[in-house]
Amino acid sequence: MLFDRSTTDDSRDMHSFTISPMNVVRITNDAVDLDVLNAFQQLQPDDGSDLIVELIDLYLQDASQRIGEITEASAKGEWATVNRAAHNLRGSSSNLGVRHTAEICGELERADGRLARAAVAELIERLKAELVRASELLIAERQRRLQ
Amino acid sequence: METFRMTLKQPAPKRVLVADDDPVMRLLITTILKQQDCEAVVANDGREAYRILQTDSRFSAAILDMTMPFLEGLDLIRYMRSERRLMRIPIMMITAAQDIKLMASSFTAGATAFLPKPFTPEQLQSAIRMLLGNRDSTRRAA
Numbered sequence: 001m002l003f004d005r006s007t008t009d010d011s012r013d014m015h016s017f018t019i020s021p022m023n024v025v026r027i028t029n030d031a032v033d034l035d036v037l038n039a040f041q042q043l044q045p046d047d048g049s050d051l052i053v054e055l056i057d058l059y060l061q062d063a064s065q066r067i068g069e070i071t072e073a074s075a076k077g078e079w080a081t082v083n084r085a086a087h088n089l090r091g092s093s094s095n096l097g098v099r100h101t102a103e104i105c106g107e108l109e110r111a112d113g114r115l116a117r118a119a120v121a122e123l124i125e126r127l128k129a130e131l132v133r134a135s136e137l138l139i140a141e142r143q144r145r146l147q
Numbered sequence: 148m149e150t151f152r153m154t155l156k157q158p159a160p161k162r163v164l165v166a167d168d169d170p171v172m173r174l175l176i177t178t179i180l181k182q183q184d185c186e187a188v189v190a191n192d193g194r195e196a197y198r199i200l201q202t203d204s205r206f207s208a209a210i211l212d213m214t215m216p217f218l219e220g221l222d223l224i225r226y227m228r229s230e231r232r233l234m235r236i237p238i239m240m241i242t243a244a245q246d247i248k249l250m251a252s253s254f255t256a257g258a259t260a261f262l263p264k265p266f267t268p269e270q271l272q273s274a275i276r277m278l279l280g281n282r283d284s285t286r287r288a289a
Contacts, residue, residue: 058170091243092171094265
């Protein structure tokens with residue numbers, strides 16, 4: 001589920017990883033370059049929808065799925081799947097200005113059996129943590145736009 | 148006096164095949180295509196695109212992601228370039244890969260344009276505009 005808030009540490013486990021609307025407080029972090037994201041405003045259609053909100057929703061949903069794939073595939077040693085999921089997540093992250101997530105994905109794209117399991121696990125944990133930071137900003141931006 | 152009434156027939160919208168497993172990319176591309184009065188025919192992966200192309204060749208252009216499940220963008224290009232009914236369709240390859248060799252491979256396989264991620268909205272718009280205005284398979288990096 002896309003905006004199913006779960007604040008326990010368990011929410012970082014691979015199958016229960018969810019991204020959720022935080023209490024909307026003033027959130028500032030450098031996980032997302034909002035200028036990059038909001039540049040897509042110029043493509044805004046006239047149909048009353050909000051393209052940026054749709055992009056945020058799709059991105060968060062997709063990112064959550066990709067992290068699940070990465071976590072599961074790395075546990076099985078399926079590196080091609082890990083690399084492809086990381087590659088895809090890097091593409092959308094870099095395009096929407098989700099910078100650090102894109103950087104970590106770049107590292108996971110090169111992960112293979114030669115990298116220690118603990119190192120891969122650490123990268124995945126960093127990815128999850130970074131995406132949580134990014135989602136805080138993205139969800140705050142989403143709510144700001146819907147007000 | 149005789150009057151002549153001329154009815155101008157609306158041209159059919161250009162149809163563009165969009166194959167990408169990334170929903171963010173699909174939304175961006177289809178949004179721009181709509182703005183350019185084009186009809187997007189969307190495939191969520193390479194195999195779906197291949198199936199569409201087996202029975203439908205009425206496309207003004209194709210926009211393909213390089214890395215997709217089941218069938219990669221490069222394989223789709225090779226298929227399209229080997230089929231007489233598809234070989235004249237201009238193809239733009241989009242990829243997050245930062246390897247110049249992939250761009251070369253795309254052009255060798257028959258891509259018309261190549262757009263690396265990340266890109267700005269302007270770059271995506273102009274790349275699509277260029278692709279749609281380009282039916283002579285001139286090769287360009289967007």
